[in-house]
Amino acid sequence: MSILNFPDAERLVVDFLKNRAELAGTVVDNRPPAGFDGTQKAVLVSRVGGAWLDDQHLDQPLIDLEVYGPDKTAAHTIALAARACVLELAGTTYGTAVVTDVIEADGPRWLPDYNRPAGNRYLGTVRLLIRPA
Numbered sequence: 001m002s003i004l005n006f007p008d009a010e011r012l013v014v015d016f017l018k019n020r021a022e023l024a025g026t027v028v029d030n031r032p033p034a035g036f037d038g039t040q041k042a043v044l045v046s047r048v049g050g051a052w053l054d055d056q057h058l059d060q061p062l063i064d065l066e067v068y069g070p071d072k073t074a075a076h077t078i079a080l081a082a083r084a085c086v087l088e089l090a091g092t093t094y095g096t097a098v099v100t101d102v103i104e105a106d107g108p109r110w111l112p113d114y115n116r117p118a119g120n121r122y123l124g125t126v127r128l129l130i131r132p133a
Contacts, residue, residue, distance in 0.1 A: 004052075005133045007097040009061035012128075013045045016089055022081040038119015042068045043082045050127065059130045062105060067122045072110070079108035079122035086126055096133035103127045 010030040018028040026041040027033050036042065043065055050061035065082050069075030083104070090102045108124040 005096065006052075006059055007094050007130060007132060009047050009050075009059070009063060009128060009130065010045050012094045012097075012099070012130075013063055013065075013086060013089070015094070016092065017043060017045070017082060017085055020081075020085050022085055023078065026078055028082075036116075038068050038113050038116030038121060039070050040068060041070070041074065041078055042066075043078065044068070048125070057131060058100070059128075059132060061128050061130065063126050063128060065108075065124045065126070066113075067108065067124070068113075068116075069120050072120045075120040075122050076108070076110075079124060083108055083124055089128065094130075098131045099128055100131055101129040103129070 014028055014030055028043045030045045046064045047061045048064045052059050067075055067079040069078050087102050089099045092099050105125040105127050108122040111121055111123040113119040113121045
């Protein structure tokens with residue numbers, strides 16, 4: 001029996017998004033930067049579920065994109081840019097893994113962050129289909 005080498009789905013998305021021109025000036029990471037209050041331009045990436053399909057040899061992580069901005073309009077603009085970029089992951093490789101498809105599970109929606117009352121947040125969820133090495 002071979003050992004599966006699952007890629008870090010959060011890092012995969014962060015690495016794909018962090019240098020995109022569409023997100024210039026936006027922090028992209030899987031944790032908030034120091035002093036984060038929700039008003040900075042940021043895309044926070046988190047794996048929130050998903051499952052391994054053994055018979056298809058596919059990992060299907062669900063990935064949340066929490067998008068923040070200095071105001072609601074800016075956060076929405078960043079959310080739309082991040083959404084468009086992440087959909088381009090289909091067909092890319094990450095190490096020895098291949099992203100075979102990206103499926104939007106829930107498009108960007110306004111979701112106030114009650115832990116950061118000054119923040120402006122949109123949340124979207126995608127499902128990646130990843131074939132690990």
